[in-house]
Amino acid sequence: MNKDLEKWLRCEISKRGWSDTDFANKINIGQGNLSSMFSGKRGLPLNFFTETAKLLDVSTDWLFQLAGMLPQRWLGDKFSDIYNGLTPDKKQEVIDFAEFLLQKQIQGKS
Secondary structure, three states: OOHHHHHHHHHHHHHOOOOHHHHHHHOOOOHHHHHHHHHOOOOOOHHHHHHHHHHHOOOHHHHHHHOOOOOOOOOOHHHHHHHHOOOHHHHHHHHHHHHHHHHHHHHHHO
16 A cells, blocks of 8 residues: 555544544455555455445545556546545535635626
8 A cells, every 4th residue: 555545544544533443344354454455565455445435435536546546637626536525514615615706706797
């Protein structure tokens, strides 16, 4: 596992108050296998990415990019990546703010 993915996962696991075992159980991977993946002794199977993406509400493409397995997308996709990492209430705040900015822009052009 590359360092960017490991750092991000460790942060996500920590901020949710989970242990590595909790995380492994939630993505249906044995704790020993997860430890081997973190240490780089074992590769990352496809189900690691699909289950992690589902659990942490991010796209599998984003995880593949973070793992260095896909090229980075253009900068315009950064918003999507950030948005996908937000909780549902924070997503609504972003939508509300974007609508506010759009209305302000429209009114400024009138």
